[in-house]
Amino acid sequence: xxxxxxxxxxxxxxxxxxxxxxxxxxxxxxxxxxxxxxxxxxxxxxxxxxxxxxxxxxxxxxxxxxxxxxxxxxxxxxxxxxxxxxxxxxxxxxxxxxxxxxxxxxxxxxxxxxxxxxxxxxxxxxxxxxxxxxxxxxxxxxxxxxxxxxxxxxxxxxxxxxxxxxxxxxxxxxxxxxxxxxxxxxxxxxxxxxxxxxxxxxxxxxxxxxxx
Numbered sequence: 001x002x003x004x005x006x007x008x009x010x011x012x013x014x015x016x017x018x019x020x021x022x023x024x025x026x027x028x029x030x031x032x033x034x035x036x037x038x039x040x041x042x043x044x045x046x047x048x049x050x051x052x053x054x055x056x057x058x059x060x061x062x063x064x065x066x067x068x069x070x071x072x073x074x075x076x077x078x079x080x081x082x083x084x085x086x087x088x089x090x091x092x093x094x095x096x097x098x099x100x101x102x103x104x105x106x107x108x109x110x111x112x113x114x115x116x117x118x119x120x121x122x123x124x125x126x127x128x129x130x131x132x133x134x135x136x137x138x139x140x141x142x143x144x145x146x147x148x149x150x151x152x153x154x155x156x157x158x159x160x161x162x163x164x165x166x167x168x169x170x171x172x173x174x175x176x177x178x179x180x181x182x183x184x185x186x187x188x189x190x191x192x193x194x195x196x197x198x199x200x201x202x203x204x205x206x207x208x209x210x211x212x
Contacts, residue, residue, distance in 0.1 A: 012067050017184030019061030019077040020140070024177035026054025026084055027147075031170025034151070034163055047088055055085035072129055083119055090115070106158055113155035120148040135198020136180040143173040 029046035032038055038045070046054075062078030065071075090111070098108040127141040147170045154162030183195035 012064055014184060014188055015061040015064035015068070015077070016070075016073055017181045017188070019058050019065075019073070019081075020177045020181035020184065022053045022058040022061065023077075023080055024174045024181060026050055027144075027170055027177065028174035031147070031167045031174060034167025035171060036164050036167065047091065050084040050088035055081050055088065057081075058084065072126075072133060076126055079119075079122060087115065109155040109158055113152045116148045116152035116155065120145065120152060123148055132200045134200055136176070136183060137197070138201075139176045140173065140180055143169060143176050147173050 026046055026049045029049060033043040033046065058077050059081030062074050062076070062081055065073035065077055095108050095111070098104045098111075123141060123145050127138070127145050130138045130141045147166055150162060150169060151166035154160075154164075154166055179195070180197065183197050186195055187193050187197075
């Protein structure tokens with residue numbers, strides 16, 4: 001009788017710190033521009049990293065989360081990886097042409113407002129789901145929610161002051177995401193918690209009853 005061979009796959013490394021770092025850096029660059037900090041720069045430093053780091057690398061982190069059977073991480077990283085790639089493509093293919101003419105510049109803002117509104121809707125239910133992860137991840141989605149809401153409102157209203165405020169909150173979002181990423185790296189390497197991330201909170205599903 002032939003013996004059955006069972007192949008046990010080694011667990012993959014946690015891709016969440018990488019995905020968070022990619023999200024944080026790209027968010028920081030765009031938010032610094034929105035906040036008005038790049039007065040002596042082109043303001044487009046974020047664009048290449050929207051494709052390569054916030055986009056591709058974060059999308060890869062999402063795919064690796066599928067390998068780890070983490071539906072929350074897979075959905076979050078894949079979606080925001082797609083967000084950065086899509087935003088970069090929009091700016092390159094459409095936005096640049098609109099901004100080149102004063103008569104159509106406002107259309108760019110309205111387009112960005114609709115994009116951010118759509119992602120704020122997505123982010124709302126991910127914010128609720130993040131209560132089941134930990135306090136640090138919840139803080140990332142909470143600050144991101146505020147960033148998206150303020151920015152879509154500012155773009156719809158063509159309010160530079162509101163967009164600038166959204167930029168400041170975006171910088172805070174990036175800082176929280178960087179902290180959460182650092183906690184994942186450091187705590188993962190140590191094997192014991194050093195940087196606190198908080199516990200899950202909110203309503204949790206009851207465990208399924210055991211069957212004899």
